[in-house]
Amino acid sequence: MTRASQLTGSSTYFEDFQVGQRVRHPRSATLGEVEGAMLAKLVMNTAQAHWNEHFLKGSPLGSGRVVFGLITASVTIGLTSEDTAENALAELGLDNLRFRAPVHHGDSITAYSEVVSTEPAERDDAGIVTFHHWGVNQDQVVVFEGDRSIMVKRRSHWAGR
Amino acid sequence: MSNFDPNDFVAITRGHLYEDFEVGQQFDHHWGRTLSAGDNSLFSTATCHWSPMYLNVAYAQTHGHPDLVINPLLVLCTVVGLSVEDLSEAGGPFLGLDRCRFHRPVYPGDTLSARSVVVAKRESNSRPGMGTVTWHTEGRNQRDEVVVDCQRTNLVAMRTRTR
Numbered sequence: 001m002t003r004a005s006q007l008t009g010s011s012t013y014f015e016d017f018q019v020g021q022r023v024r025h026p027r028s029a030t031l032g033e034v035e036g037a038m039l040a041k042l043v044m045n046t047a048q049a050h051w052n053e054h055f056l057k058g059s060p061l062g063s064g065r066v067v068f069g070l071i072t073a074s075v076t077i078g079l080t081s082e083d084t085a086e087n088a089l090a091e092l093g094l095d096n097l098r099f100r101a102p103v104h105h106g107d108s109i110t111a112y113s114e115v116v117s118t119e120p121a122e123r124d125d126a127g128i129v130t131f132h133h134w135g136v137n138q139d140q141v142v143v144f145e146g147d148r149s150i151m152v153k154r155r156s157h158w159a160g161r
Numbered sequence: 162m163s164n165f166d167p168n169d170f171v172a173i174t175r176g177h178l179y180e181d182f183e184v185g186q187q188f189d190h191h192w193g194r195t196l197s198a199g200d201n202s203l204f205s206t207a208t209c210h211w212s213p214m215y216l217n218v219a220y221a222q223t224h225g226h227p228d229l230v231i232n233p234l235l236v237l238c239t240v241v242g243l244s245v246e247d248l249s250e251a252g253g254p255f256l257g258l259d260r261c262r263f264h265r266p267v268y269p270g271d272t273l274s275a276r277s278v279v280v281a282k283r284e285s286n287s288r289p290g291m292g293t294v295t296w297h298t299e300g301r302n303q304r305d306e307v308v309v310d311c312q313r314t315n316l317v318a319m320r321t322r323t324r
Contacts, residue, residue: 004223007213027209034207042203043235044194044242046175047250061254069255070241071208074234078210085212089224091233094261094311099254146258 005161008086013155014118014127021115025079028110028138035075036067036105043068061102069099072109072144076135079111087158088150089126097146101137108138116147125157176251179292179319182279188247190275194239196231198269204235231267236309240300243275244313248296252317256293261311265302272303280312284319291316 029035040050048055050068057063073094085091103109112134119128129152135144205215213220215232222228241258249255267273277298285291294317299310 002219004213004220007217007220029209039204039207039238040242042200043238044192044245045238046242046246068238068242070234070238070258073258074204074208074210074238077234078205078208081210081212088212088214090266091263093263094237095259097258097261099256102254 003161005159009082010155010159012083012085012087012152013158014129014152015155017115017118017129017152019115019118023083023113025083025111025113027079028108029075029079030106030108031067031072031075031103032105035071036065039071039074040068043070062104064104067103067105067107069097069144072099072103072135073097073146075109076111076133076144077148079109080113080131080133084113084129084131085150085152087153089153090151092128092149092151094149095147097144099144101141101143103137103143107143109135109143110137111135121151124154126151126153128152174251175246176249177247178251179282179284179294179317180321182282182294182317184279184281186279188244188277190243190247190277192243193272193274194243195270195272196235196239196267198229201229201231201235201269204238205232208232208234210234226266226268228268231269231271233263233267233309236263236267236273236300237261237311239273240275240298240309241311241313243273243300244277244296244298248277248294248298248313249315249317252294252315253291254316256314256316258314259312261309263309264307267302267308273300273308275300282317285316288316290319292319293317
């Protein structure tokens with residue numbers, strides 16, 4: 001059987017994260033019918049501003065469908081995932097999530113991350129990394145930011161397994 | 162059959178406004194939601210979160226899980242989604258989310274339910290006719306174990322726009 005370590009990258013173990021590292025992730029994503037309206041409905045979000053094109057007409061939030069903030073956050077985190085959590089054992093938590101500006105269907109999100117802290121975990125084969133993430137639209141406006149902590153495998157214990 | 166005139170019909174409304182919330186008030190939210198592997202695949206792929214822990218059963222089992230792990234962000238989005246009608250549908254924009262903890266994994270077939278307590282409310286100085294309300298929301302599985310909890314804050318419209 002394929003070893004687990006062959007399925008994920010070798011540069012995202014706990015030892016690879018240094019406080020202060022700042023990266024822009026390589027791919028951006030456009031939020032449209034699937035990411036906006038479909039996922040809002042999938043997760044039972046009944047607020048029609050997310051899936052009724054005509055509801056917000058003339059509103060200060062802007063016309064058209066506005067993307068559920070936690071979907072913007074989820075796409076931002078998803079765009080970071082290969083570089084942050086490919087060798088994670090678990091997502092631990094989120095904090096200080098702020099939705100700075102509305103996101104509409106057709107907007108494209110680029111993700112940026114900074115390593116805020118690295119610390120030992122209760123188990124000795126992993127460590128805890130906390131990131132600050134930013135989601136930025138095609139006009140360079142920060143639409144989302146927040147902190148995220150994950151438990152990441154240590155290379156010393158997991159490389160080659 | 163009479164002619165159709167939309168003015169003949171009573172509009173059904175949903176949700177709550179600023180005055181409806183009292184600190185300490187609890188809401189047991191509607192519906193619940195069983196999360197399937199399909200929900201997880203759609204969510205994880207649509208959010209560019211192609212982690213084998215969520216999309217490769219053998220990989221997840223190698224790490225001690227009985228099945229795929231449901232993407233924790235799907236768990237959070239669903240628990241908050243279930244709370245929307247009671248808390249924020251009528252109110253206004255989502256401002257922030259704090260102190261979210263993922264307490265234990267969720268697997269395909271698990272059923273989530275959501276409940277919330279009003280933590281704080283205050284009138285907005287900068288936005289007349291609006292206030293901010295903060296709720297503590299938690300999601301539980303079918304064994305009544307907490308899988309996620311968080312605090313959410315929204316801008317909420319007032320029923321009486323006196324200022």
